[in-house]
Amino acid sequence: MKTLLNIRQEYTSILQEIEQNEGELTPEMEDALAINAQELSEKSLAYVEFMGNLNAQNNRIEEEIKRLQNLKRKNTQVLDFLQKGLVQAVNEFGTIRTGTYTIGVRHSEECVIEDSDKVPEKFKTVKMEVQVDKLAVKKAIKAGENVPGAHVQGNQHPVVR
Template sequence: MANLFTLNDQYKELSARDDLDPQVLVDTLDAIDDDRKTKLDNLATWADQLKAEIDFIDEKIKTWKDEKTYRQNKLAWIKQYMTDVMDDAGIKKLQTDNHMLSTRNFKASTVIDDEDKLPSTFVTQVTETKPDKRLIYQALKAGEKVPGAHLKANRNTVIK
Protein backbone atom coordinates (compact mmCIF):
# COMPACT_ATOMS: atom_id res chain seq x y z
CA MET A 1 0.00 0.00 0.00
CA ALA A 2 1.43 3.37 -1.03
CA ASN A 3 1.71 6.25 1.41
CA LEU A 4 -0.45 9.37 1.12
CA PHE A 5 1.87 11.37 -1.14
CA THR A 6 3.15 8.64 -3.46
CA LEU A 7 2.19 8.97 -7.09
CA ASN A 8 2.89 6.34 -9.69
CA ASP A 9 5.56 7.26 -12.24
CA GLN A 10 3.27 8.66 -14.96
CA TYR A 11 1.56 11.06 -12.56
CA LYS A 12 4.84 11.94 -10.82
CA GLU A 13 6.32 12.92 -14.19
CA LEU A 14 3.20 14.93 -15.00
CA SER A 15 3.24 16.72 -11.62
CA ALA A 16 6.85 17.81 -12.18
CA ARG A 17 6.03 19.65 -15.43
CA ASP A 18 5.67 23.42 -15.31
CA ASP A 19 4.50 23.87 -18.90
CA LEU A 20 0.97 22.54 -18.47
CA ASP A 21 -2.02 24.63 -19.38
CA PRO A 22 -5.48 23.22 -18.58
CA GLN A 23 -6.06 21.75 -22.04
CA VAL A 24 -2.63 20.05 -22.24
CA LEU A 25 -3.23 18.65 -18.75
CA VAL A 26 -6.62 17.21 -19.78
CA ASP A 27 -5.18 15.74 -23.00
CA THR A 28 -2.25 14.20 -21.13
CA LEU A 29 -4.50 12.76 -18.42
CA ASP A 30 -6.83 11.34 -21.06
CA ALA A 31 -3.84 9.63 -22.69
CA ILE A 32 -2.81 7.85 -19.48
CA ASP A 33 -4.13 4.30 -19.71
CA ASP A 34 -5.36 3.68 -16.18
CA ASP A 35 -8.75 2.69 -14.87
CA ARG A 36 -10.86 5.55 -13.54
CA LYS A 37 -10.37 4.61 -9.86
CA THR A 38 -6.55 4.53 -10.15
CA LYS A 39 -6.46 7.73 -12.18
CA LEU A 40 -8.70 9.58 -9.71
CA ASP A 41 -6.78 8.21 -6.73
CA ASN A 42 -3.50 9.49 -8.21
CA LEU A 43 -5.08 12.85 -9.00
CA ALA A 44 -6.42 13.10 -5.42
CA THR A 45 -2.90 12.40 -4.14
CA TRP A 46 -1.51 15.07 -6.47
CA ALA A 47 -4.20 17.49 -5.24
CA ASP A 48 -3.20 16.72 -1.63
CA GLN A 49 0.43 17.52 -2.50
CA LEU A 50 -0.55 20.79 -4.20
CA LYS A 51 -2.74 21.77 -1.22
CA ALA A 52 0.18 21.12 1.16
CA GLU A 53 2.49 23.22 -1.05
CA ILE A 54 -0.09 26.04 -1.19
CA ASP A 55 -0.48 25.97 2.60
CA PHE A 56 3.32 26.10 2.97
CA ILE A 57 3.55 29.06 0.57
CA ASP A 58 0.68 30.87 2.35
CA GLU A 59 2.51 30.47 5.67
CA LYS A 60 5.75 31.77 4.12
CA ILE A 61 3.90 34.78 2.66
CA LYS A 62 2.40 35.55 6.09
CA THR A 63 5.82 35.22 7.73
CA TRP A 64 7.44 37.52 5.14
CA LYS A 65 4.62 40.10 5.45
CA ASP A 66 4.99 40.08 9.25
CA GLU A 67 8.77 40.46 8.90
CA LYS A 68 8.34 43.33 6.43
CA THR A 69 5.91 45.14 8.74
CA TYR A 70 8.28 44.68 11.68
CA ARG A 71 11.20 46.11 9.68
CA GLN A 72 9.09 49.03 8.40
CA ASN A 73 8.11 49.85 11.98
CA LYS A 74 11.70 49.55 13.18
CA LEU A 75 12.84 51.91 10.39
CA ALA A 76 10.16 54.42 11.41
CA TRP A 77 11.22 54.22 15.08
CA ILE A 78 14.89 54.70 14.23
CA LYS A 79 14.20 57.65 11.92
CA GLN A 80 11.89 59.24 14.50
CA TYR A 81 14.61 58.90 17.13
CA MET A 82 17.16 60.49 14.78
CA THR A 83 14.75 63.35 14.04
CA ASP A 84 14.08 63.90 17.75
CA VAL A 85 17.83 63.95 18.55
CA MET A 86 18.56 66.40 15.74
CA ASP A 87 15.58 68.63 16.66
CA ASP A 88 16.56 68.64 20.35
CA ALA A 89 20.07 69.76 19.37
CA GLY A 90 18.75 72.35 16.90
CA ILE A 91 20.56 70.63 14.01
CA LYS A 92 19.02 70.91 10.54
CA LYS A 93 21.84 69.18 8.62
CA LEU A 94 24.61 66.90 9.74
CA GLN A 95 27.41 65.35 7.71
CA THR A 96 28.76 62.08 9.14
CA ASP A 97 31.54 59.94 7.71
CA ASN A 98 28.97 57.91 5.75
CA HIS A 99 25.78 59.96 5.48
CA MET A 100 24.29 63.39 5.04
CA LEU A 101 21.39 63.76 7.47
CA SER A 102 18.83 66.52 7.28
CA THR A 103 15.46 67.00 8.91
CA ARG A 104 12.53 68.24 6.95
CA ASN A 105 8.81 68.67 7.21
CA PHE A 106 6.64 66.47 5.06
CA LYS A 107 2.91 66.86 4.44
CA ALA A 108 1.11 66.56 7.78
CA SER A 109 -1.02 63.47 8.36
CA THR A 110 -4.73 63.92 8.96
CA VAL A 111 -5.71 62.09 12.14
CA ILE A 112 -9.36 61.41 12.87
CA ASP A 113 -9.78 61.48 16.65
CA ASP A 114 -13.53 60.92 16.70
CA GLU A 115 -15.55 60.33 13.52
CA ASP A 116 -18.79 61.06 15.35
CA LYS A 117 -17.72 64.66 16.07
CA LEU A 118 -16.92 65.48 12.45
CA PRO A 119 -19.34 67.89 10.76
CA SER A 120 -21.28 66.22 7.92
CA THR A 121 -19.54 68.47 5.35
CA PHE A 122 -16.35 66.52 6.05
CA VAL A 123 -17.87 63.07 5.69
CA THR A 124 -18.57 61.39 2.36
CA GLN A 125 -20.70 58.32 1.90
CA VAL A 126 -19.84 55.73 -0.73
CA THR A 127 -21.27 52.46 0.52
CA GLU A 128 -20.35 53.29 4.06
CA THR A 129 -19.85 56.58 5.82
CA LYS A 130 -16.22 57.58 6.19
CA PRO A 131 -14.34 60.83 6.73
CA ASP A 132 -13.11 62.72 3.67
CA LYS A 133 -9.52 63.20 4.79
CA ARG A 134 -8.69 65.37 1.78
CA LEU A 135 -11.40 67.91 2.67
CA ILE A 136 -10.50 67.77 6.35
CA TYR A 137 -6.81 68.31 5.54
CA GLN A 138 -7.59 71.32 3.34
CA ALA A 139 -9.81 72.87 6.03
CA LEU A 140 -7.31 72.28 8.83
CA LYS A 141 -4.43 73.56 6.69
CA ALA A 142 -6.45 76.73 5.98
CA GLY A 143 -6.75 77.29 9.74
CA GLU A 144 -10.33 76.11 10.21
CA LYS A 145 -11.26 74.20 13.34
CA VAL A 146 -12.66 70.77 12.56
CA PRO A 147 -14.10 69.10 15.66
CA GLY A 148 -12.91 65.50 15.89
CA ALA A 149 -9.76 65.95 13.77
CA HIS A 150 -6.33 67.55 13.86
CA LEU A 151 -3.14 67.69 11.81
CA LYS A 152 -0.20 65.66 13.02
CA ALA A 153 3.24 66.92 12.03
CA ASN A 154 5.13 64.56 9.74
CA ARG A 155 8.74 65.45 10.39
CA ASN A 156 11.45 62.99 9.42
CA THR A 157 15.13 62.63 8.70
CA VAL A 158 16.35 62.20 5.13
CA ILE A 159 19.37 59.90 4.83
CA LYS A 160 21.56 60.22 1.76
Protein backbone atom coordinates (compact mmCIF):
# COMPACT_ATOMS: atom_id res chain seq x y z
CA MET A 1 0.00 0.00 0.00
CA LYS A 2 1.31 3.40 -0.93
CA THR A 3 1.86 6.15 1.59
CA LEU A 4 0.97 9.79 1.05
CA LEU A 5 4.69 10.45 0.58
CA ASN A 6 4.87 7.84 -2.21
CA ILE A 7 1.77 9.26 -3.88
CA ARG A 8 3.18 12.81 -3.71
CA GLN A 9 6.52 11.64 -5.13
CA GLU A 10 4.77 9.85 -8.02
CA TYR A 11 2.65 12.94 -8.67
CA THR A 12 5.75 15.16 -8.75
CA SER A 13 7.46 12.70 -11.09
CA ILE A 14 4.46 12.75 -13.46
CA LEU A 15 4.43 16.58 -13.43
CA GLN A 16 8.14 16.65 -14.23
CA GLU A 17 7.55 14.25 -17.12
CA ILE A 18 4.78 16.51 -18.44
CA GLU A 19 7.12 19.49 -18.14
CA GLN A 20 9.81 17.64 -20.10
CA ASN A 21 7.21 16.90 -22.78
CA GLU A 22 6.58 20.65 -22.98
CA GLY A 23 3.14 20.35 -21.44
CA GLU A 24 1.83 17.62 -23.71
CA LEU A 25 -0.13 14.90 -22.00
CA THR A 26 0.03 11.37 -23.30
CA PRO A 27 -2.88 9.01 -22.59
CA GLU A 28 -0.59 7.11 -20.19
CA MET A 29 0.19 10.34 -18.29
CA GLU A 30 -3.52 11.18 -18.07
CA ASP A 31 -4.26 7.68 -16.70
CA ALA A 32 -1.35 7.96 -14.21
CA LEU A 33 -2.59 11.37 -13.02
CA ALA A 34 -6.16 10.03 -12.61
CA ILE A 35 -4.94 6.94 -10.72
CA ASN A 36 -2.66 9.11 -8.60
CA ALA A 37 -5.51 11.51 -7.78
CA GLN A 38 -7.78 8.57 -6.85
CA GLU A 39 -5.05 7.05 -4.62
CA LEU A 40 -4.46 10.44 -3.00
CA SER A 41 -8.18 10.81 -2.32
CA GLU A 42 -8.48 7.30 -0.84
CA LYS A 43 -5.33 7.62 1.26
CA SER A 44 -6.35 11.08 2.53
CA LEU A 45 -9.78 9.73 3.48
CA ALA A 46 -8.12 6.85 5.35
CA TYR A 47 -5.87 9.32 7.19
CA VAL A 48 -8.81 11.55 8.13
CA GLU A 49 -10.87 8.59 9.37
CA PHE A 50 -7.92 7.21 11.34
CA MET A 51 -7.26 10.65 12.86
CA GLY A 52 -10.94 10.87 13.83
CA ASN A 53 -10.70 7.47 15.51
CA LEU A 54 -7.57 8.54 17.39
CA ASN A 55 -9.25 11.76 18.55
CA ALA A 56 -12.29 9.82 19.73
CA GLN A 57 -10.04 7.33 21.49
CA ASN A 58 -8.11 10.17 23.17
CA ASN A 59 -11.41 11.67 24.36
CA ARG A 60 -12.42 8.32 25.87
CA ILE A 61 -8.99 8.04 27.51
CA GLU A 62 -9.38 11.55 29.02
CA GLU A 63 -12.80 10.60 30.39
CA GLU A 64 -11.35 7.37 31.83
CA ILE A 65 -8.46 9.30 33.42
CA LYS A 66 -10.97 11.66 35.08
CA ARG A 67 -13.06 8.70 36.26
CA LEU A 68 -10.00 6.94 37.68
CA GLN A 69 -8.73 10.12 39.37
CA ASN A 70 -12.14 10.56 41.00
CA LEU A 71 -12.12 6.91 42.12
CA LYS A 72 -8.60 7.35 43.53
CA ARG A 73 -9.69 10.47 45.42
CA LYS A 74 -12.65 8.61 46.94
CA ASN A 75 -10.49 5.60 47.83
CA THR A 76 -7.95 7.90 49.48
CA GLN A 77 -10.68 9.50 51.58
CA VAL A 78 -11.96 6.08 52.72
CA LEU A 79 -8.39 4.93 53.38
CA ASP A 80 -7.70 8.03 55.51
CA PHE A 81 -10.92 7.45 57.46
CA LEU A 82 -10.09 3.78 58.09
CA GLN A 83 -6.50 4.59 59.12
CA LYS A 84 -7.71 7.21 61.59
CA GLY A 85 -10.12 4.64 63.02
CA LEU A 86 -7.30 2.12 63.48
CA VAL A 87 -5.09 4.73 65.16
CA GLN A 88 -7.92 5.65 67.53
CA ALA A 89 -8.53 1.97 68.34
CA VAL A 90 -4.83 1.32 69.05
CA ASN A 91 -4.61 4.48 71.17
CA GLU A 92 -7.65 3.36 73.15
CA PHE A 93 -6.99 -0.40 73.47
CA GLY A 94 -3.27 -0.81 72.75
CA THR A 95 -1.63 -3.05 70.14
CA ILE A 96 -4.19 -5.23 68.36
CA ARG A 97 -3.35 -8.77 67.25
CA THR A 98 -5.79 -10.27 64.77
CA GLY A 99 -5.27 -13.15 62.37
CA THR A 100 -1.73 -12.87 61.06
CA TYR A 101 -1.61 -9.11 61.63
CA THR A 102 -0.32 -6.98 64.45
CA ILE A 103 -1.65 -3.45 64.40
CA GLY A 104 0.26 -0.75 66.23
CA VAL A 105 0.97 2.93 65.89
CA ARG A 106 4.12 4.50 64.52
CA HIS A 107 4.84 8.05 65.60
CA SER A 108 6.30 10.51 63.12
CA GLU A 109 6.66 14.22 62.80
CA GLU A 110 5.77 16.51 59.96
CA CYS A 111 6.78 20.10 59.42
CA VAL A 112 3.67 22.10 58.58
CA ILE A 113 4.16 25.36 56.70
CA GLU A 114 1.32 27.63 57.75
CA ASP A 115 2.42 30.65 55.74
CA SER A 116 5.36 30.24 53.35
CA ASP A 117 5.66 34.02 53.00
CA LYS A 118 6.64 34.33 56.67
CA VAL A 119 9.33 31.61 56.54
CA PRO A 120 12.83 33.16 56.28
CA GLU A 121 14.49 33.05 52.86
CA LYS A 122 17.30 30.74 54.04
CA PHE A 123 14.77 27.90 54.22
CA LYS A 124 13.42 28.44 50.72
CA THR A 125 14.63 27.02 47.46
CA VAL A 126 13.80 28.71 44.19
CA LYS A 127 12.67 26.59 41.29
CA MET A 128 9.92 27.50 38.90
CA GLU A 129 7.97 28.44 42.02
CA VAL A 130 8.95 29.23 45.59
CA GLN A 131 9.08 26.17 47.82
CA VAL A 132 9.98 25.99 51.47
CA ASP A 133 12.65 23.45 52.48
CA LYS A 134 10.50 21.67 55.06
CA LEU A 135 13.35 19.40 56.21
CA ALA A 136 15.61 22.38 56.96
CA VAL A 137 12.77 24.19 58.75
CA LYS A 138 12.02 21.07 60.82
CA LYS A 139 15.69 20.69 61.78
CA ALA A 140 15.89 24.36 62.75
CA ILE A 141 12.75 24.16 64.90
CA LYS A 142 14.00 20.93 66.55
CA ALA A 143 17.31 22.71 67.27
CA GLY A 144 15.39 25.40 69.16
CA GLU A 145 15.28 28.08 66.45
CA ASN A 146 12.09 30.12 66.14
CA VAL A 147 10.86 29.88 62.54
CA PRO A 148 7.90 32.21 61.92
CA GLY A 149 5.13 30.68 59.84
CA ALA A 150 5.96 27.05 60.67
CA HIS A 151 5.71 24.49 63.45
CA VAL A 152 6.44 20.78 63.95
CA GLN A 153 3.46 18.62 64.73
CA GLY A 154 3.30 14.95 65.71
CA ASN A 155 1.37 12.51 63.56
CA GLN A 156 0.31 8.90 64.00
CA HIS A 157 0.05 6.26 61.30
CA PRO A 158 -1.19 2.69 61.60
CA VAL A 159 1.48 0.02 61.20
CA VAL A 160 0.21 -3.26 59.76
CA ARG A 161 2.63 -6.19 59.60
